[in-house]
Amino acid sequence: MGFTNYKTRAKKFLSTVLKIKGWLFIGGVIIALIILFVYTTQPPERPDKTDPEYKQMKESLDRVREWLWNHPPDGTNRAERRQRMHVLQNACDQIPASVYLKYRDTWDDAEETAAALEEEYLALSYLRTATHHTIQDIRKTRVKQGTVAWHLYNMGYVFKTPDACFGIDLHFRDAEDLTDDLDFLLITHSHPDHYTKLLLDAMIDAGKPVITRWYPGSVIVKQPREFMFGTVRVKIDIGDHHYHIPIIGWNNMLMFQIDCGEANHTCTIYHGGDGNRFKKMRPDKPVDLFIVHDQFPMDVTNAIYYLQPRITIVSHLMELGHSTRLPFPLRLSFDDAFKELRDIDQNKAIVLTWGERWLFPNTILEKD
Numbered sequence: 001m002g003f004t005n006y007k008t009r010a011k012k013f014l015s016t017v018l019k020i021k022g023w024l025f026i027g028g029v030i031i032a033l034i035i036l037f038v039y040t041t042q043p044p045e046r047p048d049k050t051d052p053e054y055k056q057m058k059e060s061l062d063r064v065r066e067w068l069w070n071h072p073p074d075g076t077n078r079a080e081r082r083q084r085m086h087v088l089q090n091a092c093d094q095i096p097a098s099v100y101l102k103y104r105d106t107w108d109d110a111e112e113t114a115a116a117l118e119e120e121y122l123a124l125s126y127l128r129t130a131t132h133h134t135i136q137d138i139r140k141t142r143v144k145q146g147t148v149a150w151h152l153y154n155m156g157y158v159f160k161t162p163d164a165c166f167g168i169d170l171h172f173r174d175a176e177d178l179t180d181d182l183d184f185l186l187i188t189h190s191h192p193d194h195y196t197k198l199l200l201d202a203m204i205d206a207g208k209p210v211i212t213r214w215y216p217g218s219v220i221v222k223q224p225r226e227f228m229f230g231t232v233r234v235k236i237d238i239g240d241h242h243y244h245i246p247i248i249g250w251n252n253m254l255m256f257q258i259d260c261g262e263a264n265h266t267c268t269i270y271h272g273g274d275g276n277r278f279k280k281m282r283p284d285k286p287v288d289l290f291i292v293h294d295q296f297p298m299d300v301t302n303a304i305y306y307l308q309p310r311i312t313i314v315s316h317l318m319e320l321g322h323s324t325r326l327p328f329p330l331r332l333s334f335d336d337a338f339k340e341l342r343d344i345d346q347n348k349a350i351v352l353t354w355g356e357r358w359l360f361p362n363t364i365l366e367k368d
Contacts, residue, residue, distance in 0.1 A: 049119075057091065061126050064088055065355070069133075072358050073350035078338075085334040085353060091123040092318050097331070100124075100320035107173050108198065114173060123320070127153065130355025131172045134158075137357060138165070138181055146363025147260060147267045147289075151352040154193050155273060155293065155315050158182070161260045164232045168256065168271050168291075175199040184209040184229045187218075188254045188273025189241065193321055211236070213254055221254060231261030237282050239275030244297055257283045267360055270307065274316065278303035289360065291315055294332050300340040304349065312349040313358075314340060 049055065064084045071077055099117065103124060106114040118124040134150050141148055143162050150158045155169040158178070167178065168186045175196035185203050187195045190213060200218065203210045209229060210218040219227075227234045235257040242249030258269040270283050271291045276298040290309035293316040294300055304312050314337040322331040334351060341349045352358060359365075 054122075057122055058125070060087055061091060061122055062129075065126060065130055068353055068356060072356060073346070073352070075345075075347035078346045081351075082334065082338055085351070088123065088126065088353060089318065089334050091121075091126065092320060093324060095121050095123055095320050097321055097323045103173075104192065104321065107196070127354050128173060130353075131174070134355040134357070135174075135177055135181075138178070141357075142366035144364040144366045147269075147360040148363060148365070149289070149313075149358045149360070151313070151315070151354065151356050151358070153354055154317075154319050155188070155271070155291070156194075157271070157291065159258070159260075159269065161232075161267075163261065164230055166229070166232065166258075169194040169273065170199055171196050176202040179203055179206055179208070182208065183232075185211070186234065186254070186256050186258075186271070187212040187215070188256070188271070188275075189252060190214045191274070193319055194273070211254070213252070233259040233261075235259070235284065237280060239273065239280045240277045241274050243277040243280075255281055257285070257287075259285060270309065272303075278306050281307060283307065286310075289313065294337050294340055301343060304344060310348070311360075312344070314349065314351055317351065318354075 064087045067084055103117045118128050138158055143160050148160045153172045156171050158167045164183050165181055166184045167182050169188055171193050176198040179202040200215055204217040212218040221236055225236050237255040238251050239253035239255045240250045241253050253273045253275045255273055255275050256271045260267045267288045268285045269289045270287045272281055274293050276295045287307050287309040290307050290312045292300055292303055294314050317332050317334055317337055319331055324331045337351045
């Protein structure tokens, strides 16, 4: 009888302890969430702009941005460009993925926090300055013949021809400022680093064509299709984001072939998005410009040999929302891209940084 009473008391004691532990756990979670909320909603402390190290880094990044803008890839300057890119890469390496994700969440309604983060992390300031400069350049550039490309961020590009201006995978703060400038917008897939919600909403509200796989109000495409936007033909292939992951990694990527028309000397662009199975890229014309994600397990060199483009731009580099740390170091660096291109003639493959402009060969701009 005594043993039975002991067991009963022991069970009650254990039950009480577990309840206390449960409530302590729940309380701890609540406290952690409160701390996280307070931390993520308060602007960070502004850095001391008079600090010599801060000033030196800011000035160095400004010089790099200006030099790269004035020295686009020309087939001879890869080493000099790579040297400058290393300065930007070092600044980016100081930004944890969590900081960029916080920054991205400020774009809708937290201007003060966004500005504070740009001051604290100078690579974000670089990005902000570069994209603002690019938007102004897009507006003032008039194309007489050929194609001009601007690289905004990640896989994001704006293209301008004599009679069209369009964007692909635009993701950056204030992207919606381009609404009046763009004739149409193409989005490869729904990952947040490939679109900006404010821009999609603004384009749709303006009655301009937006092509996606999922976004309400856009033209939703899940099978191969073709569209004509003025003189521009868009042919869509369906690719795999992760073909090595059966079923869920397949058939979830829009890949765009864009034929830019006679006024553009029929330049054909192929933007593969995050597609990593190049045999599903099926252009029906020779590709002049191939934009490819440097992504495992696809070998970029093999993809280039397969499509035989005139020129390739390796992209999805320095995606700040991706971690640099184990176990998932997914942020690809400029160095990673150059390693992929070590056996490719630098006249045929290039790497651009944020905000850079590149003119397709034989492009002629109108003079101011």
